[in-house]
Amino acid sequence: MSGNSPAKPVNDSARPVDWLLYNADWLLTCDPLMHRHSPGAIAIEASRIAAAGPSEEIRRAFRGRREADLSGCLLMPGLVNTHTHAAMTLFRGIADDIPLKQWLEGVIFPLEGHFVNPRNVYTGTLLATVEMLLGGTTTFCDGYFFEHEAARAAMDSGMRAVMGQGILDFPTPDQPDPARYLRKCETFLSDFPGDGKRVRPSLFCHAPYTCSPETLRTVKAVCRKHGILFQTHLAETAGEVDGIVGMYGRRPGEHLSGLGILDSLTLCAHSIWLTNEEILAIARSDASISHCPESAMKLASGVAAISDFLSHGARVGLGTDGSASNNDLDMFSEMDTCAKLHKVVNNDPTACPAETVLKMATLGGACAIGLGEETGSLEAGKKADIVLIDLNRAHITPLYDPVSHIVYSALRSDVKAVWVDGRQVVAHGKVLTVDQKDVLAEANRIGAIIARREF
Ligand SMILES: [Zn+2]
Known part of the structure; x- marks a missing residue:
């Protein structure tokens, strides 16, 4: 990834920069x-990115303190995983092929x-960041317990992240007394590691069926006060809809809307069992959704109406x-699955075309988690979150349309x-940021303890 090209002409007027990545066969700006x-x-x-564009133009204008000739490669923005519980890597593959209620x-x-x-959350999250980075994901949006430790792992990994402290109305591993959740939020925010820029805090109300209206409203108010992302699972199963209707006399989307929760810093994961009116309300409120097709397929939860969300202008x-419900953090396979799933359920081969799906995995995802100004595309002024793909692979040869290959043919192992x-x-x-051998050894040590569980 370094070494000056002997062919480059001397150009004293060129502006010096830290890196000049040039001559990539393709640059997808997204x-x-x-x-x-x-x-x-x-x-x-x-x-930050000083410039991105045609190779000759960029080479005339800049000279790099480090330069790399990327012939045979493709440059694209880092992928954005908008919904995960990173530390659950430690439970990967521990229970498959059972109903959601029984699984949960x-x-x-x-x-x-x-x-x-705390220790297991740190290790599980660090393991997740290794997996994600190797697979071309540069940003993730998380929600779990002991999220302070998860944030520390994100800091150490070098990734960009939004870290959501999980809130529920019943005892959790990090809050035995649910009545003290508000204090938990404030402590989490005041003790958050780092400077709150690359790794940012967020609050995550687990779901409208595990958080009361008062909890949802109060946590959203804290998020508004601090200008941070509010996250929740929404309408993941048909049973959840029945439960919410039974408790509150309105459907989950109407419930959040009625509580004043939906705005441009609210992210609703799944959003599967929503009516067209609820989808429209989410789109109008400028709230976002995180679409997780593989997890919903594995748990047979259903299929979100992504084409409807997009046609209403919602951020997806x-x-x-x-x-534990996927069972990997592979955004390349997630793109492939997404593009194909909506075709088969809609009986429409034009549904969710490759370009739409790539947008969802890059700039669309960044916008959905409140980072649209910072990442998700390769444009001057944005953070330099970049992935290099090796095109010299049989399964992506020949190349007619790079977007098609990224969505339908490329593998995360093509990330160089x-x-x-x-x-x-x-x-x-x-x-380069963490010792992968140590991380895997510690995860295996914890895994061996979990495997001996008796309860
Ligand atoms: Zn989830």
Whole structure:
């Protein structure tokens, strides 16, 4: 990833920058008009993109303190995973192929009661960041317990992240007394690690069926006071709709809307069982949804009406959900699945075309979690969150349309290098920020304890 090209002409007027990545076969900007350049180049200065565009133009204007000739490669923005519970990597594959209620109440909640502690959340989240970085994801939006520790892992990994402290109205591993949830929120925000820029705090009310109207309203008020993202699961199952209607006499989307929860800093994960009126209300409120097709498929929860959300102008991002219900954090397979799933359920091969899905996984996702000004596209002034794909692979040869390949053919193992915030964090398929061997060893140590569980 370094070394000056002998062919480059001397140009004293060129502006010096930290990195000049040039001569990539393709540069996918994923900007609002989905501009692409062939060949393309990017100039990086400190944490931001100084310029991105046609290779010759960028090379005339800039010279890099480090330069890389990217012939045979493709440059694209880092992928944005808009919904996960990163520390659940520790429960990956522990219970598959059972109904959601049994999975959640019979397996996951008891496991969390015994094994979710600060140390395990740190390790599980760090493991998730290694997986995500190697797979080209540079930003993730999280929600879990002991989220302070998860945020520390995100800081250490070098990733960009929005970290949501989980709130429920019943005892949780990090809050045995649910009456003290408000204090928990304030402590989480006041003790949040770092400067709150690359890794940002958020609050995550688990769901309208586990949080009372008062909890939802109060937590949203705290989010508004601090200008941070409010997250919740919404209408994940048909049973949830029946429960909310039974409790409050209105459907889940109407419920959130009626409580005044929906605005441009509210993210609703799943949003599957919503009527057209509820979808319209979400779109009009400027709230966002995180679409997690693989998790919903595995738990047979249903299929969100993504085409309807998009046609109403709603902001839609793509997410994996936690790796206990997916079972990976692979945004390449999530894109592929998303594009195909909506075709088959709508009996329409034009549904969710590749370009739409790539937008959801990049700029659309960044906008959905409140980071649209910072990341999600390769444009001058934005943070340098960049993924380099090796095109010299049989399964993506020949190449007619790079967007088609990224969505339908490329694999996360095609990721060769990654930059976040202008810093190279993956080179030659290896994470540079943490010791992968140590992270895997510690995760295996914890996994061995979980495997011996008796309760
Ligand atoms: Zn979730």
